[in-house]
Amino acid sequence: MRRNPRELDSTHRKMSRRTLVLGGAQLALVGALGMRMRYMQVEQADQFRLLAEENRVNIRLIPPARGELFDRNGERLAHNSPSYRIIIVPEDAGNVEKVIADLSRLVELDEEDLNRALTEMRRSPPFLPITLADQVSWEDISKIAVNAPALPGITPEVGLTRVYPRRADLAHVIGYVGPVSDYDLKQIDDPEPVLRIPRFQIGKVGLEAKREDVLRGKAGAKRVEVNATGRVMRELDRREGQSGADLQLTVDADLQGYVQARLGDESAAAVVIDCETGDLSAICSSPSFDPNLFVRGISVADYRGLTEDPYRPLANKTVQGTYPPGSTFKMITAMAALEEGLLSPGETVWCPGHLEVSGRRFHCWKRGGHGHVDLNTSLKRSCDVYYYDVAIKVGIDKISAMAKRFGLGVRHDIPMSAVAEGLAPNRAWKERVHNDAWRIGDTANSSIGQGFMLASPLQLAVMSARLATGRAVTPRLVKKINGIEQPSGAGESLGMNENNLRQVRRGMYDVSNNRRGTAYRSRIIEDAYRMAGKTGTSQVRNITKAERAAGVIHNRDLPWERRDHALFVCFAPFDNPKYAVSVIVEHGGGGSTAAAPIARDVMLQALYGDTPPLSAYPAADRGKIKAQQERLHREYPGVAAPVSDRA
Structure with a gap:
């Protein structure tokens, strides 16, 4: 049936209006999207760039070097010594038990240290490094380097460990450091992030604990690039921390x-x-004790020997x-x-x-x-x-x-x-x-x-x-x-x-x-x-x-x-x-x-x-005193020889 020209003209006008409305709506939508894209890509570019960077760049703390201790004459009483450690990354190792077994055939691993490391592995992400052994000799490190292809996930590492060269002489005065424990963290209001670094050491007793505020120093930081799982890919830059203060004691x-x-x-x-x-x-x-035993974690046998001694060597009687x-x-x-x-x-x-x-x-x-x-x-x-x-x-x-x-x-x-x-x-x-x-x-x-x-x-x-x-x-x-x-x-x-x-x-x-x-x-x-x-x-x-x-x-x-x-x-x-x-x-x-x-x-x-002359003692005692001085010099090398025995 042939349509009336007037009807066709009316229909055409209606379709044109709809097209204009629909086209205008589409144009408005595209314009809004364009404006939004411009806002996000141009005006908000820095913010989203920062968010992207934060997703792939992590900030890691660098432990500060602990302040050293000296006696009144400048003799070092506590210092930080380079220490070789054996590290394992469980994810890279694959079969952890086999790798540890292979490693133990090359170097001697302490059973307590090993059990401590295994416990730490179970509660840590698989890509975090775990210390298997501390204060390892250079000969052992060399063995690991030579056999590196057969020890996946095993890495030698150099760190700092606390050393007390005078051993028992100043144990009750200086005290000792040890790894931060859960108990330590509970005793501190708002603990610093550095205290959560695995095996980070703080003062436990004595001067080391009482002057922790000045001995610890300030942590540094490094920026590292990580992948989606959190594994470190490379180090981007670092800012070294501030070492702890050195203390000179009044003690001779x-x-x-x-x-x-x-x-x-x-x-x-x-x-x-x-x-x-x-x-x-x-x-x-x-009696005293060797504080170096506590730095890495004292053995059960050694600790029992100290606590069961009736003379109470751990008590500071002074x-x-x-x-x-x-x-x-x-x-x-x-x-x-x-x-x-x-x-x-x-x-x-x-x-x-x-x-x-x-x-x-x-x-x-x-x-x-x-x-x-x-x-x-x-x-x-x-x-x-x-x-x-x-x-x-x-x-x-x-x-x-x-x-x-x-x-x-x-x-x-x-x-x-x-x-x-x-x-x-x-x-x-x-x-x-x-x-x-x-x-x-x-x-x-x-x-x-x-x-x-x-x-x-x-x-x-x-x-x-x-x-x-x-x-x-x-x-x-x-x-x-x-x-x-x-x-x-x-x-x-x-x-x-x-x-x-x-x-x-x-x-x-x-x-x-x-x-x-x-x-x-x-x-x-x-x-x-x-x-x-x-x-x-x-x-x-x-x-x-x-x-x-x-x-x-x-x-x-x-x-x-x-x-x-x-x-x-x-x-x-x-x-x-x-x-x-x-x-x-x-x-x-x-x-x-x-x-x-x-x-x-x-x-x-x-x-x-210094060792006093025998003339300072009553005549009747000089023979006994001389024998005592000779014995002390013989048994304790730090004690000077009697005056008459010196060249």
């Missing part, structure tokens, strides 16, 4: 080595402090151990009474061998008593009754306050682990801690350093330095940080009456230099180096009334752990004090027989700066 390594050797196999501690500066020239706890100071505390009781005006040096007390206090008999160490005793005699002969009587007059609160002025019952701020506060008790303390009233018998016990009274060897050395100088000498362990001198510990005046101090010092001088002094056998003969000191013996068991009536059992007849502690404190030269020394020998018996000889030898070594 040679003196420290001598003191450690002189303590020998005893369960003991000794501290040497410079009276002028407060510098800790030696601070030794015995600052962590607290003991009843015994008669070394008597100077504090005397100073409290003198400063309060309740005692004059010539005033005497009758000592019949005991003192009745509130119906209880407090005994003197000398069963028959000392008779009439003044201040000088009380120190020289260490009369207990004199101090019972004086303490009851002055009261425990004044004695406690005086103890703290001399550095007892105070936690000294030095960067070592578990520094103890000790205890200088008073009435308020007993009420608060024991919910009990202070009794007069407690005062009598405290007056001779027994009862609740506790002090560390460090505190006793500080006390001795303050008695010697009249100043608030404060211990200092770090001398310089990156060459910058740290504040001195010389201290200001204690504000004590100088005449009172002089009387106490004179009594201490007679302890060592008067024939009736308790430490006369351990005196120094050299006039320029005369020593003032005080013996101490602290009980660790109660002596029953029945035992006292029958005769107190001698220390040598008791099991080791029930024997008295032996103590000695001193300073020298008497006229111009240079050093103060404290020594404690756990369960050593008497202070005059066990601790005083060690303190005398240590003091002479410090004063001479």
